[in-house]
Structure formats: structure tokens, C-alpha cells
Amino acid sequence: MLPRFDVAGEGVFGNVGMKQTATHCPYCSLQCGMHVQSIQGEHAGKHWIIAQRDFPTNRGGLCQKGWTAADLLADPGRLLAPLVRDRPRGSLRPATWEEALDRITGAIRNIQKKYGRDAVGVFGGGGLTNEKAYALGKFARVALRTSQIDYNGRFCMSSAAAASLKAFGIDRGLPFPLADIPLADTILLVGSNVAETMPPVMQYFQQQKKRGGSLIVVDPRATPTAAVSTLHLQITPGTDAALANGLLHIAIKAGSLDEDFIAARTEGFDLVRRIASSYWPSRVERITGIAEQHLTRAADLLGKVKTAMILTARGPEQQSHGVDNVLAFINLALALGKAGKPACGYGCLTGQGNGQGGREHGQKADQLPGYRRLDNLEHRAHIAKVWGVGEEDLPKPGRSAYEMLDAIGSEDGVRALLVFGSNPAVSAPRAGHIEKRLDALDFLMVSDFFLSETAERADVVLPTAQWAEEEGTMTNVEGRVLLRKRATTPPRDVRTDLEILHALGTRLGCGGGFPSEPKDVFQELRRASAGGAADYAGITYDRIEREDGVFWPCPSVEHPGTPRLFLDRFGHANGRARFHAVEFRPPAEEPDQEFPLYLTTGRTIGQYQSGTQTRRIPALMQAAPNAFVQIHPSMALTYGIRQGEQVRLTTRRGSATLTAELTPAIRMDTLFVPFHFNGTERANLLTNPALDPVSRMPEFKVCAARLEKGRPC
Numbered sequence: 001m002l003p004r005f006d007v008a009g010e011g012v013f014g015n016v017g018m019k020q021t022a023t024h025c026p027y028c029s030l031q032c033g034m035h036v037q038s039i040q041g042e043h044a045g046k047h048w049i050i051a052q053r054d055f056p057t058n059r060g061g062l063c064q065k066g067w068t069a070a071d072l073l074a075d076p077g078r079l080l081a082p083l084v085r086d087r088p089r090g091s092l093r094p095a096t097w098e099e100a101l102d103r104i105t106g107a108i109r110n111i112q113k114k115y116g117r118d119a120v121g122v123f124g125g126g127g128l129t130n131e132k133a134y135a136l137g138k139f140a141r142v143a144l145r146t147s148q149i150d151y152n153g154r155f156c157m158s159s160a161a162a163a164s165l166k167a168f169g170i171d172r173g174l175p176f177p178l179a180d181i182p183l184a185d186t187i188l189l190v191g192s193n194v195a196e197t198m199p200p201v202m203q204y205f206q207q208q209k210k211r212g213g214s215l216i217v218v219d220p221r222a223t224p225t226a227a228v229s230t231l232h233l234q235i236t237p238g239t240d241a242a243l244a245n246g247l248l249h250i251a252i253k254a255g256s257l258d259e260d261f262i263a264a265r266t267e268g269f270d271l272v273r274r275i276a277s278s279y280w281p282s283r284v285e286r287i288t289g290i291a292e293q294h295l296t297r298a299a300d301l302l303g304k305v306k307t308a309m310i311l312t313a314r315g316p317e318q319q320s321h322g323v324d325n326v327l328a329f330i331n332l333a334l335a336l337g338k339a340g341k342p343a344c345g346y347g348c349l350t351g352q353g354n355g356q357g358g359r360e361h362g363q364k365a366d367q368l369p370g371y372r373r374l375d376n377l378e379h380r381a382h383i384a385k386v387w388g389v390g391e392e393d394l395p396k397p398g399r400s401a402y403e404m405l406d407a408i409g410s411e412d413g414v415r416a417l418l419v420f421g422s423n424p425a426v427s428a429p430r431a432g433h434i435e436k437r438l439d440a441l442d443f444l445m446v447s448d449f450f451l452s453e454t455a456e457r458a459d460v461v462l463p464t465a466q467w468a469e470e471e472g473t474m475t476n477v478e479g480r481v482l483l484r485k486r487a488t489t490p491p492r493d494v495r496t497d498l499e500i501l502h503a504l505g506t507r508l509g510c511g512g513g514f515p516s517e518p519k520d521v522f523q524e525l526r527r528a529s530a531g532g533a534a535d536y537a538g539i540t541y542d543r544i545e546r547e548d549g550v551f552w553p554c555p556s557v558e559h560p561g562t563p564r565l566f567l568d569r570f571g572h573a574n575g576r577a578r579f580h581a582v583e584f585r586p587p588a589e590e591p592d593q594e595f596p597l598y599l600t601t602g603r604t605i606g607q608y609q610s611g612t613q614t615r616r617i618p619a620l621m622q623a624a625p626n627a628f629v630q631i632h633p634s635m636a637l638t639y640g641i642r643q644g645e646q647v648r649l650t651t652r653r654g655s656a657t658l659t660a661e662l663t664p665a666i667r668m669d670t671l672f673v674p675f676h677f678n679g680t681e682r683a684n685l686l687t688n689p690a691l692d693p694v695s696r697m698p699e700f701k702v703c704a705a706r707l708e709k710g711r712p713c
């Protein structure tokens with residue numbers, strides 16, 4: 001028997017007092033609403049239960065990760081005190097907060113004195129709350145006065161963000177609420193396996209199907225999402241722009257364009273039309289591996305209906321031409337007149353918990369809060385005023401995430417790195433090289449709740465509070481700002497990241513600028529974002545609670561928020577969306593004699609990101625215990641590889657040892673490896689750090705690989 005609560009509050013289970021807190025899941029960008037129930041009295045702080053919450057996004061649904069999220073709160077591997085390392089390669093030992101903080105500020109001062117301000121870098125995360133992302137950006141620019149700050153969201157949504165800014169003038173994952181999905185006649189879902197990565201969202205696609213809608217899934221694998229689609233386009237990895245241009249070519253020929261919409265609400269179509277003319281179906285079939293009749297069917301399903309949506313995720317985005325890929329799909333949506341109208345639009349399914357908010361408030365190398373830009377004088381002046389510093393004191397834009405890590409050890413690279421909520425030793429491309437770069441640092445600090453693979457290499461590790469132990473806002477995939485409420489207190493010697501930034505700021509002489517209370521930080525964030533593209537000025541904690549979240553932009557407390565963007569005008573000054581001419585360019589690395597197969601990477605249902613959290617949860621480890629490589633049975637036969645056998649996978653970056661999983665669900669020429677695992681199972685030992693020229697996104701989704709039977713690393 002479980003305790004019953006109708007709303008958040010106190011309750012009783014037998015004779016034990018219980019408290020129920022309405023909050024959100026710690027993991028992905030759906031940010032499912034959930035209740036955390038905690039036992040009060042003498043057993044307080046030991047037992048928590050996750051319970052359903054009827055919230056508008058997940059409507060009570062949770063995936064296995066959500067259901068087991070509370071297991072981490074009392075995990076025995078939890079960091080409960082700061083750790084410091086006395087000498088290079090010595091072991092970490094427990095220390096007091098005083099000692100740990102002194103070590104950090106001592107290292108910052110020494111290194112900046114010797115090598116300059118940019119010798120200290122900050123590496124943030126897309127899972128941090130808006131308040132932390134904001135405070136981290138401010139800490140880098142005001143307390144450290146370094147230009148060197150970026151975050152792991154650069155590895156996640158940066159290509160879609162850059163493309164949306166170019167095309168629409170505003171970047172918000174979905175420009176409409178999830179509730180609009182069932183209203184679309186056709187949905188083109190490119191490079192996303194939502195049935196496994198965010199299962200509760202499938203209810204919207206199921207509703208859409210029930211209403212008679214069509215779902216087209218583009219993926220090199222026949223995933224569980226593809227299994228419920230109307231049409232699966234099993235694309236050759238890295239050929240997304242050719243597909244989008246090819247669909248546009250067919251749509252033009254079929255007379256499916258919305259010429260009135262193009263004339264009234266867009267600019268720049270002529271060149272795009274000319275380029276599309278050279279993507280005739282047989283050529284596109286040769287490039288993408290998708291049969292002509294499927295291309296025609298997809299173009300008709302999109303072009304011959306009243307409403308359609310095009311949604312992309314990491315598949316087309318995590319490529320060295322990720323921005324172009326997304327722009328090509330946006331071109332298609334605009335040309336068909338399927339944007340800026342009810343039940344229509346282009347959207348990006350963000351990945352990390354705060355993938356959206358994390359990219360709006362200043363932890364990106366080129367960015368200031370409210371989606372302002374560091375290279376814009378007006379923007380700099382506004383933020384400098386809020387922060388009480390001179391505009392000229394704000395640093396210039398710095399290096400992107402991979403470039404900052406890669407430059408460690410070079411003459412002008414960072415020598416000290418402060419990492420918050422990120423594990424680049426597992427999540428960065430070419431991870432073997434990145435490990436060496438991290439080891440080349442003079443000083444590494446990591447704030448985390450577990451000893452991640454990055455924390456293991458640190459000079460100082462700070463134990464930080466988990467999601468249920470602190471308050472803060474998150475902005476979900478829809479642009480809905482949510483409140484994560486504190487359900488329990490952190491262990492005695494554990495601090496929140498805001499408390500850590502406050503303590504470090506105080507030691508560096510600007511503590512007043514770094515409040516440790518989330519609500520105080522949010523008040524400042526509201527002022528800083530006011531008038532920016534991502535305007536949070538009218539959003540308060542009370543409103544979020546009362547209204548089940550508030551959609552930005554929300555410029556005043558009287559404003560209702562903006563669930564649907566672009567219905568009247570797009571975000572550019574003239575209100576028009578912009579086409580961008582895109583030619584298909586092959587990926588940075590294609591299969592050849594030495595490395596004859598495509599390798600692509602992604603997520604599995606039971607794990608999350610670098611696995612620091614989910615690899616500790618027994619139920620999830622049972623579901624997804626280790627890394628594997630998916631191989632088509634015919635390909636396995638040519639190598640003599642059997643199901644379950646250990647195989648070695650090699651690229652130009654390194655090798656990994658993986659368990660062979662034979663499945664006809666993958667293309668013959670392609671291998672798939674999940675990226676949540678560590679050691680010699682790390683997918684990112686293999687991935688290619690070739691960067692998109694605009695978004696600086698690495699090419700996680702495609703490289704050339706060689707498969708070998710029975711040669712463990």
C-alpha cells in the first residue's frame with residue numbers, strides 16, 4: 001500500500017509522516033512532472049518514492065529512468081565531502097570545504113597571474129538549472145573575467161539552435177506546445193528515437209496517428225519509433241541535406257509549394273529553388289540510399305496535406321554540416337508553407353534536461369543572458385549594467401567546448417578548468433585525446449554528485465546537491481519554464497552549485513554578485529533577460545507553480561507567456577523567415593578500404609548521457625548493462641561474428657571493445673554504438689571531432705570504422 005496524496009503536501013502512511021513534493025524528472029528535456037514522496041521523522045533523508053503527477057507535458061507518464069530517479073539520492077557512491085589531491089597522480093583524499101575552496105581560489109589566482117585571465121576556463125552543462133547556467137556565465141565573465149566558458153550543450157543542440165536563429169531569428173526547441181503534435185496531418189521526424197529516449201512523448205504521436213495522421217521517420221536504424229511510423233526512410237548516415245533537398249525537388253515538381261506563404265512571409269527562396277532543381281530523385285536515391293518511390297511518398301505525405309511538422313534531433317544535427325542539414329529541412333517546411341501556422345512548424349527535440357534554458361542564459365562561449373550576444377555592443381551594455389560592471393570589462397567570445405578542451409596544453413590554452421555538471425572524459429568526441437588534454441591541465445576542479453570519469457582526474461572534487469535537494473527552474477523542450485522544487489535536504493557536507501559559486505565569488509572579492517538562493521538568482525536573471533529574445537521578465541516562481549509552467553518570451557507579469565511562436569511574424573526584424581541555400585556535402589570522413597563501415601552513435605532506453613547517474617541504478621543496469629555494437633546479420637556473417645561475441649571497433653581516433661548485437665534493424669553498411677558507457681566501451685573513443693563551421697558541433701553521428709572479430713582492446 002502506498003501513501004495517497006491528491007496534491008503536493010503532507011500525508012500519512014501507516015503511522016509514518018510523509019511529505020510529497022511536486023517537481024520534475026532530473027533527466028531529459030521532456031522534464032516530466034513527478035511527485036517525490038519522502039518519509040519524515042526519524043527515517044527522514046533515507047527513503048524516497050517517485051509517484052505520478054498529472055502534468056501537461058507527460059500527463060502522468062514516466063519512463064524507467066524517471067521512476068528510478070530517487071534511487072540516486074541515497075546511493076552509497078554519493079560524494080559526501082570535498083576531495084583534494086596533494087600531488088600530481090596521487091590519490092584523492094577527503095578535505096574540509098575551507099581547504100578545498102582555498103585550493104581552488106589559490107590555483108585560479110596563481111594561474112591567472114602567471115598566464116592571464118583566459119588561462120582559467122569553465123565547462124558547464126545542459127542539465128544545470130537556469131539559475132546555475134546564468135550564475136556560471138556571470139561567474140566566468142565577472143569573477144574570473146575569462147572568455148573561456150562553454151558547456152556540453154555544444155555537443156547536443158547547437159546546430160539546431162544556430163539554424164533556427166538564422167532562419168527564424170529566434171531559437172526555441174519547439175515553437176509550439178507538445179499538445180499541438182496530434183493536430184498535424186503529417187510529421188517528419190528526422191534522427192530521433194523518441195520511443196526509447198523520451199517514451200512518454202509517444203502518447204502525442206499515437207494520438208496523431210489515431211486522428212489519421214502520418215508519421216515519417218528518418219533513421220539509419222529501424223528503431224522502435226520507426227516501427228510505429230507510416231513510412232521509414234532508412235537513410236545513409238550523413239546524407240540528410242540531400243534528402244531534404246530531394247524532397248523539396250519532388251514537392252516543387254508536384255506543385256505542392258505554398259507560393260502565397262513564400263511571398264508573404266519569407267525571403268530568399270529563389271536560390272533555394274534553383275539548388276533544389278539539381279536534386280532529382282535518382283540522384284538523391286544514390287546519395288541517401290532511399291528508394292525513389294519512398295522519396296515521392298514522403299514528399300506527398302508532407303506536401304499534399306493541410307498541416308505538417310518537421311522535427312529534427314541529434315541525427316542530422318550532430319554532424320560537421322549539422323547547421324546546413326537543419327536549414328535544408330527548414331527550407332522544406334517554409335516552401336510547403338508548413339511553418340508559422342497552427343499545427344505546423346519546424347522544431348528541434350532538445351536532449352538534455354535543460355537543453356533549452358541552458359543555451360539561453362550565458363554559459364555558451366559567445367552568449368549573454370536572454371539569448372543576447374557577446375559580440376553585440378547593445379547587448380553587452382545591457383548585461384554590464386545589470387551586473388554592475390563596465391561594458392569594456394566583459395570579455396570577448398571564447399572558444400567552443402571541443403576547441404577549449406583540445407587547446408589545453410597549447411600556449412594560449414586554458415591551464416585550469418572548473419567543470420560543473422559535465423563529464424567530458426566520456427561525452428567529448430575523440431575521448432582518448434580529451435583525457436590526455438585533461439591530464440595536461442595544471443589544475444582541474446569538478447563539481448558533481450558522483451566521482452565521474454572526469455572527477456577521477458581532478459585536483460579538487462566538490463560534492464554537490466542533486467536535483468531533489470535544491471530548487472531551480474528548467475526550460476523544457478517546448479520552451480516552457482518549469483520549477484523543480486526541493487523535496488529533501490542535501491547531506492550535511494554537500495553544497496549546491498550556487499553555494500559553491502557564492503563561496504568562490506566571495507573569496508575572489510565579488511561574493512555579493514553571486515547569491516546562493518535560487519530565487520534571488522532568478523530575480524536577477526529576469527532583469528538580465530528583459531528585452532532579450534528569451535525574455536523571462538514576467539516569469540515568477542509563483543506563476544510557474546500556478547500555471548504549470550510559463551512559455552517564454554514573457555516580457556511582463558501581466559503577459560500570458562507565448563506557447564506558440566511565429567503565428568503572426570517570425571523573429572527577424574522584418575518579420576520574415578529566411579531561406580538559406582544549402583548544397584549537400586558529404587561527412588568529414590566516409591568509409592574507405594581501411595575503414596569500410598559507417599559508425600553512428602546514440603542513446604538507449606535505460607541509460608542517460610555519460611551514464612554517471614544511470615549506470616548506478618540496478619534496474620537500469622539490468623535493462624542496459626553494457627555497451628554493444630549493432631551489426632546487420634549479413635555483415636556479421638562476412639566477419640564471422642556471432643551474437644554476444646566481444647568485438648573490436650576501430651576508427652582513426654582509437655578502438656573500443658564491445659559486445660556484438662546482431663540485428664536486421666540496422667543498415668548493412670552501418671554500425672551503431674550507444675555512448676553512455678566508460679572505459680574501453682566508450683563510443684567517444686571512436687567519434688570524429690570534425691566541427692560544424694557555424695555551430696562548432698562535433699560530428700558524433702557519422703565516421704568511418706573497422707570491425708574486427710575477437711580482438712579486445
Ligand code: SF4
Pocket residue numbers: 025026027028029030031032058061062063064065066067197198199200
Ligand atoms: Fe525523465 Fe525524460 Fe523519462 Fe520523462 S522521458 S521520465 S523526463 S527521462
